Amino acid sequence: QVQLVESGGGLVQPGGSLRLSCAASGRTFSNYNMGWFRQAPGKEREFVAGISRSGSNTNYADSVRGRFTISKDIAKNTMYLQMNSLKPEDTAVYYCNSGPSWTPTTIVPGNHWGQGTQVTVSS
Numbered sequence: 021q022v023q024l025v026e027s028g029g030g031l032v033q034p035g036g037s038l039r040l041s042c043a044a045s046g047r048t049f050s051n052y053n054m055g056w057f058r059q060a061p062g063k064e065r066e067f068v069a070g071i072s073r074s075g076s077n078t079n080y081a082d083s084v085r086g087r088f089t090i091s092k093d094i095a096k097n098t099m100y101l102q103m104n105s106l107k108p109e110d111t112a113v114y115y116c117n118s119g120p121s122w123t124p125t126t127i128v129p130g131n132h133w134g135q136g137t138q139v140t141v142s143s
Contacts (some may be wrong), residue, residue: 022046022132024116029137032106036141040101042116044132045049050074050094055120056101056131058112058139066087069101070120084110106141113138 024047027139028040040056055070069090078090087106092099099116114137119130 022118023042024132024134026114026116026134026137027116030143031099031138031140033143034107034141037102038106038139040103040114040137040139042099042101042120044099045115046098047118047132048094049092049095049097049099049124052119052130053121054090054092054099054113055129056099056116057117058088058110058114059136060109060112062092062124063112065115065129067120067122067129068114071099079127103139106139108141111139111141 025043032038055123056068057065058068061067062097068081070093070107071090085109089102116134117126117129121128
């Protein structure tokens with residue numbers, strides 16, 4: 021059974037940084053694409069970033085490109101999202117997702133989700 025557990029969320033001031041982690045059990049990161057999604061109050065869940073099975077390819081939403089960096093440590097079976105220059109509009113619950121796929125025009129989430137971690141950007 022696949023289990024994804026996010027951590028690292030919290031309250032941060034605008035311009036600050038946070039690093040989210042997603043630890044997986046029951047699934048080896050090297051065999052699957054992995055991704056981060058987020059959902060703000062009253063909005064649909066949206067794609068944030070993805071990383072390929074090998075880690076050689078990454079994909080970012082336009083709203084976070086240049087500020088966020090996705091990575092993974094295969095030995096630890098853990099994925100990360102380094103978030104810099106945070107803005108109030110980044111406030112959301114961030115979810116880890118296993119098995120997403122993407123093309124230049126479409127993104128399809130995988131079937132397995134973590135429970136989410138709250139990120140709040142506010143002064």
